[in-house]
Amino acid sequence: xxxxxxIDINALESNIRFYFETTAQTFVRYNTSVTVTELNxxxxxxxxxxxxxxxxxxxxxNWAAKKTVVNHQILFGPHAGFVVTNxxxxxxxxxxxxxxxxxxxxxxxxxxxxxxxxxxxxxQDEFFAMEDQWVRDNAPTDTIxxxxxxxxxxxxxxxxxxxxxGGYTNNNWLVVNFGRPHDVHPxxxxxxxxxTSYEEGKITIPRITDSTGAINNVRTRVATTHEITHGTxxxxxxxxxxxxxxxxxxxxxxxxxxxxxxxxxxxFQFNQQECKILKGETR
Numbered sequence: 001x002x003x004x005x006x007i008d009i010n011a012l013e014s015n016i017r018f019y020f021e022t023t024a025q026t027f028v029r030y031n032t033s034v035t036v037t038e039l040n041x042x043x044x045x046x047x048x049x050x051x052x053x054x055x056x057x058x059x060x061x062n063w064a065a066k067k068t069v070v071n072h073q074i075l076f077g078p079h080a081g082f083v084v085t086n087x088x089x090x091x092x093x094x095x096x097x098x099x100x101x102x103x104x105x106x107x108x109x110x111x112x113x114x115x116x117x118x119x120x121x122x123x124q125d126e127f128f129a130m131e132d133q134w135v136r137d138n139a140p141t142d143t144i145x146x147x148x149x150x151x152x153x154x155x156x157x158x159x160x161x162x163x164x165x166g167g168y169t170n171n172n173w174l175v176v177n178f179g180r181p182h183d184v185h186p187x188x189x190x191x192x193x194x195x196t197s198y199e200e201g202k203i204t205i206p207r208i209t210d211s212t213g214a215i216n217n218v219r220t221r222v223a224t225t226h227e228i229t230h231g232t233x234x235x236x237x238x239x240x241x242x243x244x245x246x247x248x249x250x251x252x253x254x255x256x257x258x259x260x261x262x263x264x265x266x267x268f269q270f271n272q273q274e275c276k277i278l279k280g281e282t283r
Contacts, residue, residue: 007146007205008036010220019225019260023269026278028232032144039145043138047159048204049127049151051134063123063162072118077177079110084118098171109173116165116186120176124190127151135198142201144224149206153190156209160189194223194265197230218268226265232278239282241274 009015013032020028045051067087074082089097089112096108131150139145149155165174168188175183184190195205205224210216230252232238241261242251254262259271270278 004146004148004207006207006215006217006220007144007224010217011144011205011224015221016225016228019221019269020278024275026270026275027280028229028278030228037140037143039138045134046148047151047155048134048147048149049131049154051130051137063164066123066126067115067119067164070118070122072122074114074117075121076179077117077183079114079117082114084114087115087119089115094166097173112165113174113176116174117176119164120178120186120190123153124178127153131196132198135202135204139198139202139204144203144205144228147204147206150193150196150204154193155189155206156192162187194219195227197227199234201231201234203227203231222260222265222268226260229261229270229274229278236278236280238280239277241277 011032013030016030016032020026020030069086069088070084072084072087074080074084093108093111096104097112100108127150149157152159154160161168165171165186168185172185174185176186177183178190180191193206194208195203197203203224205220205227208216208220208223210219233240233252240250240252241254252261254271254274256262256264257266259267259274260269261271261274
């Protein structure tokens with residue numbers, strides 16, 4: 001994207017081949033073109049997860065307007081399976097949740113938590129759908145794309161901090177869950193994604209910065225290698241990293257904190273199992 005060059009250097013052969021050929025013997029040879037192509041201005045958006053090809057303003061989300069009357073069945077967290085018919089809490093529910101006591105408070109808080117969970121899941125579903133649409137509309141095949149961010153809720157920017165649910169510094173009883181280890185307040189930022197791999201060899205990498213706001217080059221290279229490795233499933237038709245996991249046979253991640261292909265790319269090199277899979281072994 002215009003103004004983003006964190007991939008121009010960090011995805012060079014010399015930087016990525018280091019992980020495939022120097023830190024481990026994976027039998028994977030990484031080659032890339034030196035061609036750098038800038039997207040057109042109308043493709044250049046701050047958040048690809050807010051993409052709408054027909055919209056005139058793709059930079060902001062109207063968070064409050066996303067509350068609606070729905071029939072959404074909750075997918076994650078302790079209220080999974082419950083169907084929410086209206087995401088807008090009533091004034092009485094807010095009063096009882098904050099100032100009430102006993103059963104009245106518990107009932108009100110449960111109702112608001114369920115509504116917030118439904119809202120958050122729908123916001124995230126919309127994000128994933130719009131992200132995929134941006135990639136389909138704008139990303140060339142076999143390309144690593146430097147983007148700004150995926151979505152306000154998954155960026156370090158203040159755009160992701162909302163006040164729809166009373167503000168993230170208030171009501172610490174109000175949390176939502178996306179099937180991850182930690183709950184979050186619906187008005188807070190929900191985390192960060194450091195990269196995504198899609199079909200047809202398409203990869204997006206956002207700005208990954210250090211505590212000063214500068215591009216973290218090492219972390220960007222690790223995230224890029226991680227996503228390139230996911231992409232090798234399409235090119236090599238290899239087994240999944242965790243193909244022996246009966247609970248999730250399509251999981252292409254190692255166990256947490258074990259290798260470059262664990263869910264957060266916490267390690268800076270491939271572990272033995274990852275190397276075996278990349279070499280073409282099945283286990």
